[in-house]
Amino acid sequence: SQELEQSPQSLIVQEGKNLTINCTSSKTLYGLYWYKQKYGEGLIFLMMLQKGGEEKSHEKITAKLDEKKQQSSLHITASQPSHAGIYLCGAGPYSGGGADGLTFGKGTHLIIQP
């Protein structure tokens, strides 16, 4: 079955600094999703990547899917307190993600220090 490994598990960054979160898959990814979750709340969709080498940006967040489609990175430029939360990557069922829906990694807890 699909396994998604996220690193780091947690990250403390000073406000204004850049940071990168990684998501590595045990299988080829046919769709990689990035979500953000505030503690104790639901998930907010950030981006979906499908093609090898694809890169998407939204405001100060950029996500990439590598050519081999087994790893994705999420990069935040000039971090702000609003970026704090849990970032999760997810893979769809056609990536071997299970019965249906999405399979998620354990998440990266991001703390922004003022």
Added chain:
Amino acid sequence: EADIYQTPRYLVIGTGKKITLECSQTMGHDKMYWYQQDPGMELHLIHYSYGVNSTEKGDLSSESTVSRIRTEHFPLTLESARPSHTSQYLCASSEFSRDATNEKLFFGSGTQLSVL
């Protein structure tokens, strides 16, 4: 903005009680899901539905049951709550296409369940 709603937001209940967690969406999505998430852990799919009168079990075995009588409504029921059921329950929906290789999920805000 996703139009998917979960109630209650928080629920503290005693062992043995029957509870129903509500989930409604106004997007007309056919596919709906229930995920369970323990603190600091990954989400696990426990139930999903392709549409009205369709219910399927997910990857994680669960003592809960679901029903789908209306497109917009996908309630989850625990007949007899136990402390081991304490967790966060997240509902999600997506547009269903049999030809789609990917699907974007919209999530509700979740229900934090505590069973004493």
